Amino acid sequence: GENVEQHPSTLSVQEGDSAVIKCTYSDSASNYFPWYKQELGKRPQLIIDIRSNVGEKKDQRIAVTLNKTAKHFSLHITETQPEDSAVYFCAAIAAGGTSYGKLTFGQGTILTVHP
Amino acid sequence: GAGVSQSPSNKVTEKGKDVELRCDPISGHTALYWYRQRLGQGLEFLIYFQGNSAPDKSGLPSDRFSAERTGESVSTLTIQRTQQEDSAVYLCASSFGQLDTQYFGPGTRLTVL
Numbered sequence: 001g002e003n004v005e006q007h008p009s010t011l012s013v014q015e016g017d018s019a020v021i022k023c024t025y026s027d028s029a030s031n032y033f034p035w036y037k038q039e040l041g042k043r044p045q046l047i048i049d050i051r052s053n054v055g056e057k058k059d060q061r062i063a064v065t066l067n068k069t070a071k072h073f074s075l076h077i078t079e080t081q082p083e084d085s086a087v088y089f090c091a092a093i094a095a096g097g098t099s100y101g102k103l104t105f106g107q108g109t110i111l112t113v114h115p
Numbered sequence: 116g117a118g119v120s121q122s123p124s125n126k127v128t129e130k131g132k133d134v135e136l137r138c139d140p141i142s143g144h145t146a147l148y149w150y151r152q153r154l155g156q157g158l159e160f161l162i163y164f165q166g167n168s169a170p171d172k173s174g175l176p177s178d179r180f181s182a183e184r185t186g187e188s189v190s191t192l193t194i195q196r197t198q199q200e201d202s203a204v205y206l207c208a209s210s211f212g213q214l215d216t217q218y219f220g221p222g223t224r225l226t227v228l
Contacts, residue, residue: 042221108157
């Protein structure tokens with residue numbers, strides 16, 4: 001089945017700096033890669049996603065890049081703000097086999113933005 | 116429209132008791148997923164439904180766990196003879212189709228004493 005590895009597990013930055021979180025996946029058939037933000041005690045919220053037919057997607061201060069050949073994708077947050085502090089999860093969805101439609105999550109990154 | 120809802124929001128039970136957790140997906144969403152999240156951990160896949168069928172039950176931790184979905188809407192996750200290691204937040208998500216964005220409910224926090 002799919003395996004998603006996420007790094008780093010913790011990330012501390014100063015307000016205004018950029019933050020980058022990286023994930024790798026194992027199943028070459030995976031074709032949808034969402035990123036979720038989870039604040040303490042809250043549900044995961046989708047912040048951006050990318051499908052395998054594009055290499056990059058941007059939404060204001062957030063961008064995601066995908067390298068299908070290398071099977072890795074990254075989240076980039078620019079001009080970080082204290083409210084960006086949360087746990088971020090990457091995920092990959094299986095597009096074939098018995099696990100079709102199953103979303104596998106990375107282990108999460110605790111991002112702390114210091115004012 | 117309304118998002119995914121779950122009930123109860125909190126459940127405290129004694130070891131050995133059975134519990135039922137409920138999930139109401141977004142209307143029109145055919146796929147429904149259950150995840151478990153232990154304190155400070157990531158999301159652990161349990162089971163998903165496409166319509167009323169469950170193609171992948173591989174994530175259920177033991178035969179004490181079961182889930183059903185009727186009428187392509189509400190789903191219940193049942194944990195029999197609860198153990199302390201079952202304590203976690205149980206999250207439900209739904210999506211329009213199996214390869215579409217999943218939207219999460221607020222979760223049920225289960226505490227087994």
